[in-house]
Amino acid sequence: MQTTSSSRCIPGTTLFDADQARKGYALNKMCFSFNNEAARREFLQDEAAYCARFGLNAEQRAAIASRNVLALIAAGGNAYYLAKFAGIFGLDMQDIGAQQTGLTKEQFQAKLYAAAEV
Amino acid sequence: MAQLVGAITTSHVPAIGKAIARDLQQEAYWKPFFDSFPPVHSWLQQARPDVAVVIYNDHGLNFFLDKMPTFSVGAAPSYSGADEGWGLPVGLPFPGNEDLSWHLVNSLVADEFDITTCQEMLVDHALTLPMKLLWPKAEQQGAWPVTIVPVCLNTVLFPLPTPARCYKLGQAIGRAIASWQSDKRVVVVGTGGLSHQLDGERAGFINKQFDQQFMQSLANDPLWATQYSIPELVEQVGTQGIELLMWLTARATLSGVGGGGARELHSSYHIPISNTAAGVMLFEPAAQPVVQEEALAA
Numbered sequence: 249m250q251t252t253s254s255s256r257c258i259p260g261t262t263l264f265d266a267d268q269a270r271k272g273y274a275l276n277k278m279c280f281s282f283n284n285e286a287a288r289r290e291f292l293q294d295e296a297a298y299c300a301r302f303g304l305n306a307e308q309r310a311a312i313a314s315r316n317v318l319a320l321i322a323a324g325g326n327a328y329y330l331a332k333f334a335g336i337f338g339l340d341m342q343d344i345g346a347q348q349t350g351l352t353k354e355q356f357q358a359k360l361y362a363a364a365e366v
Numbered sequence: 367m368a369q370l371v372g373a374i375t376t377s378h379v380p381a382i383g384k385a386i387a388r389d390l391q392q393e394a395y396w397k398p399f400f401d402s403f404p405p406v407h408s409w410l411q412q413a414r415p416d417v418a419v420v421i422y423n424d425h426g427l428n429f430f431l432d433k434m435p436t437f438s439v440g441a442a443p444s445y446s447g448a449d450e451g452w453g454l455p456v457g458l459p460f461p462g463n464e465d466l467s468w469h470l471v472n473s474l475v476a477d478e479f480d481i482t483t484c485q486e487m488l489v490d491h492a493l494t495l496p497m498k499l500l501w502p503k504a505e506q507q508g509a510w511p512v513t514i515v516p517v518c519l520n521t522v523l524f525p526l527p528t529p530a531r532c533y534k535l536g537q538a539i540g541r542a543i544a545s546w547q548s549d550k551r552v553v554v555v556g557t558g559g560l561s562h563q564l565d566g567e568r569a570g571f572i573n574k575q576f577d578q579q580f581m582q583s584l585a586n587d588p589l590w591a592t593q594y595s596i597p598e599l600v601e602q603v604g605t606q607g608i609e610l611l612m613w614l615t616a617r618a619t620l621s622g623v624g625g626g627g628a629r630e631l632h633s634s635y636h637i638p639i640s641n642t643a644a645g646v647m648l649f650e651p652a653a654q655p656v657v658q659e660e661a662l663a664a
Contacts, residue, residue, distance in 0.1 A: 259567070262566055265524040277430065280426055283450060288451075332451030341380075344564065360572065363643070
């Protein structure tokens, strides 16, 4: 894939650029469908069939199965659509932040409070 | 002619919606944020706007990656929220101001902003929550006190519009409002930010120093943020902190007419709401020209 990336190396950060958009289209389209309650139920009833319907590749299916946000981003997922996937499991942004940073939720919250003391 | 009475900027974190729904405004966690609004409420009572132009970013409710306009303007008779994936209750729909919508569309395109016009548009938390924050009693009373015109900026799919381009868009919106043949009073609202990052190993990133410098610049040197590229801004404020573009656009509406400027009436900043540094600012037009504000004029 030709790189038309706007990337600039920001540690721990992925810009949702052309490369990500091309890689992640099917995954993001599936997550966009979760705006709909019936779609969320359908996904939960048969995850594999739902992923297949949207044409997710093996990496994307594995990332969905693992519920691992960093793997979902690596597979082309965009934060805004992934948030709808996380919502199915009642995860809030601090659960997701903790998972990605390898912290407990309490540690992650402490990190946020610490930013106020700078 | 219509009158642009001021510009308000505020964060729009989804968790605010849960706090409002559960009546948590006075709890210790939420109080500092909600307590920053009464001065804005008092000002709104005096300023009595009829219309709100709300500059916000869609988070995957109305727009998907199949069609992603950089700038879009609503031209619908009314706007509704919808399920954004979390099944939260949808509030009272917002009456649109179609006259101003179409005037804005015509004026912006004539001004070389080739926006996308939307005669149907779902509005997400980035529009609905600021409306609830600014007019907290409206839904209870069964009517919004203003009609609205949504203006949506793409912050999902790179490339995003540069800060300089957003500033010029804001100026063009300000000019459009000033040239609208109407006796209506118009307030501009810009929503989002401030620094935060939801995704990646850098999740939880907040940059208090940059946020405060940015807020100060909106009052004293509004072109300051236009020196940055989008990746530079992401580095400073996080992937979602880029939403400060809406603040910049809203503030620039007051720099579009007659070389005038803006006076800051209220400013508040608080860390954290959810994963976000939250802020509120209020500006009204100032007759005194501010030299820097003219530099980017068309």
